[in-house]
Amino acid sequence: MMFSSSTNNPKFEISKSSxxxxxxxxxxxxxxxxxxxxxxxxxxxxxxGIQSVKDNAAIAEIKDLA
Incomplete structure (x- = not known):
């Protein structure tokens, strides 16, 4: 898995909660x-979970429920 450290690129940040x-x-x-x-x-x-977002977001359809 590749994580970018550039400040101009989108990135995923993993954190640990309390x-x-x-x-x-x-x-x-x-x-x-x-x-x-x-x-x-x-x-x-x-x-x-990050990989799932990366795999699915590009092909996900937009469903407008408004």
Whole structure:
């Protein structure tokens, strides 16, 4: 899995909460939060969640419920 350290590229940041659960935040190149994940019990499952977003987001359809 590749993580970018450039400040101008979007990135996933993995953090650990106060209750020892892992989660990720997807940030745009300007640092704005695009998405925040659910909580995961392990860092490995958190990384799998990131991979799932990467795999599925590009092909996901937009369903307008407004």
């Amino acid at each position: 209750n020892d659960k892992y989660y990720f935040v997807l940030k745009a190149g300007n640092g704005e939060v695009i998405a925040t994940s659910q909580m995961y019990s392990t860092k490995e499952s958190c990384k799998k």
